Structure formats: structure tokens, C-alpha cells
Amino acid sequence: MTHPVPPEILALISDLPKTQGRRLIAVAGPPASGKSTLAEQLAETLPDAAVVPMDGFHLDNDTLAERGLLARKGAPQTFDAQGFVALVRKLREPVAVSYPTFDRSRDCVVPDGGSVAPDCKTVIVEGNYLLLDAVPWDQLRDLWDVSFFLDVPLTALRERLLQRWRDHGYSEADALAKAESNDLPNAQVVLESAKNATHIVKDA
Numbered sequence: 129m130t131h132p133v134p135p136e137i138l139a140l141i142s143d144l145p146k147t148q149g150r151r152l153i154a155v156a157g158p159p160a161s162g163k164s165t166l167a168e169q170l171a172e173t174l175p176d177a178a179v180v181p182m183d184g185f186h187l188d189n190d191t192l193a194e195r196g197l198l199a200r201k202g203a204p205q206t207f208d209a210q211g212f213v214a215l216v217r218k219l220r221e222p223v224a225v226s227y228p229t230f231d232r233s234r235d236c237v238v239p240d241g242g243s244v245a246p247d248c249k250t251v252i253v254e255g256n257y258l259l260l261d262a263v264p265w266d267q268l269r270d271l272w273d274v275s276f277f278l279d280v281p282l283t284a285l286r287e288r289l290l291q292r293w294r295d296h297g298y299s300e301a302d303a304l305a306k307a308e309s310n311d312l313p314n315a316q317v318v319l320e321s322a323k324n325a326t327h328i329v330k331d332a
Contacts, residue, residue, distance in 0.1 A: 133169050137276060140327055141174065144273050149220040151250040152271055156258040156325065157278030158315035159202065160288035166278065166329070167254040178248045180219065182255025184228030184237055185212040203314050204257050204265065213267050219244065219251050220271070256314065259321040269324055277325035284331060285315050 144151060155167045164181070171177045185208045192198040197206050218225055229241030244251060257265050259275060269275070280288075289311045293303035322328055 133166070133173050134329065137166075137170075137327065137329065138173065140274055141170075147273065149222055150248060151273045152216065152219060153250060153252045154258040154268070154272040154275035154325075155252055155254040155278070156256065156275060156318070156321065158280065158285055158318040159256060159311050160285050160292060161278040161280045161331070163254040163256075163278055166276070167252045170252045174250050174252075176247060176249035177252060178244050178250075179252045179254060180215075180227055180242065180244065181229065182207070182212060182253065182257065183230035184241060185209070185215075186230055186237055188237060189235065200310055202256075202310060204260060204262060204317065207257070209257075209264050213264050216253060216268060216271050219253070222246055222248075256318045257321070259324040260317070261321065261324070272326075275324070275326045277322045277328045278331065279319075279322060279328050280331040282312065282315065282319075286312060289315075 141151075141153065153170065155163050155170070157163050164179075167179045167181075171179045186201065187197075187206055187208055189198060189201075192201055192206055197203070200206055215225070215227055224243060224246045226240040226243045229238045230236070231238050231241075253272075258268055258272070259277065260266060260268075286307060289307040290303050293306050294300070298306065
């Protein structure tokens with residue numbers, strides 16, 4: 129683990145009331161805000177914990193193309209939100225749960241790509257849209273025991289997103305187009321949901 133989990137986050141988690149089922153912790157924030165890093169750090173720090181990413185609920189590219197949404201892949205309407213809500217409800221029960229993952233190199237979903245063991249006590253769910261007010265995403269907010277929102281300035285997000293596309297081999301012009309036509313509009317939507325978090329984590 130590169131950096132320790134901030135102590136205020138661990139304190140909020142340790143103060144949670146006991147529950148009969150699993151604890152569900154949401155780590156939300158815009159693209160490139162560091163959600164995956166914090167989620168993995170929490171999973172390493174908390175006993176019997178696992179991470180479940182939202183990315184496995186991307187709709188497939190053929191479906192997006194049919195709906196004219198392929199260029200907006202990653203926006204709220206390009207996910208199987210109902211399926212994701214159903215998974216989160218299922219995660220509450222102390223049973224084995226499989227879930228889809230997303231293969232970025234192949235740009236496709238892997239069905240049953242991950243699983244949560246029945247003895248897992250805490251699931252950290254990470255994703256952009258865990259705190260949205262829009263239907264059906266708004267059903268998620270009552271399912272979290274605690275939720276953390278990673279607040280990163282748009283200027284910093286923009287540079288991180290550009291670097292992400294550069295790292296994937298895109299030219300500077302194409303990286304800029306990808307970031308400004310899709311990623312940053314999505315980030316604006318996500319940032320509006322920060323008010324629904326239990327705790328806002330400011331970018332260091």
C-alpha cells in the first residue's frame with residue numbers, strides 16, 4: 129500500500145453500527161479521481177474486505193452503437209444501472225456473489241469476472257455514479273453504510289484524463305477530444321452528487 133488510508137476515514141468506518149449482513153462502503157468520485165486506489169487501500173486495511181467496481185456494468189458496444197451512445201461511453205445512461213442496483217442489494221447478504229468486471233484492454237465486459245466470498249465482512253464498491261440523484265441510481269444511497277466522495281479540482285482531473293488517454297496510445301489531439309467531449313462532462317455530473325456523501329475527501 130503506497131499511502132495509508134486517512135485516519136478520519138478509518139474512524140468513520142470503525143464507528144459504524146454493527147449489522148447483520150455485510151457492510152457496504154461506497155467510494156465515489158469523477159473519472160481519474162483515485163477511487164480505485166482508495167478502494168484497494170481500504171480492502172488491504174480492513175479485515176475480510178473486498179472491492180467491487182461498477183465498471184462491469186458498462187453496456188456492450190453494439191448496444192451503445194444501436195442507441196447512438198457509443199461516443200458517450202462512461203456516461204450514466206451507458207450503464208446497466210438496474211443490474212448494478214440489483215447486485216448491490218445482493219451484496220448485503222453473507223453469501224458468495226459473482227459480478228462482472230471490465231477489461232479495459234479489450235474494451236469489453238467479462239461476465240462473472242469477479243467474486244465475493246461468503247465470509248467477506250465488508251465490500252467496498254467503487255464507481256462514478258454511486259451517489260447520483262437520477263433514477264435508478266438514487267436507490268443506491270440508502271444501501272451504503274457509509275459513503276466517501278473524492279473531490280478533485282477539474283483542472284487536475286483534466287490533466288489526469290489527458291494522461292490516461294496518452295498512456296493508451298492516443299495522440300494529443302485525440303486525447304483532448306476524448307477528455308473534453310465525454311470525460312469532463314461526465315465528471316461535472318458526478319461532482320454534483322458530492323452533496324449526498326457521508327464524507328468528502330479533498331484531493332491532497
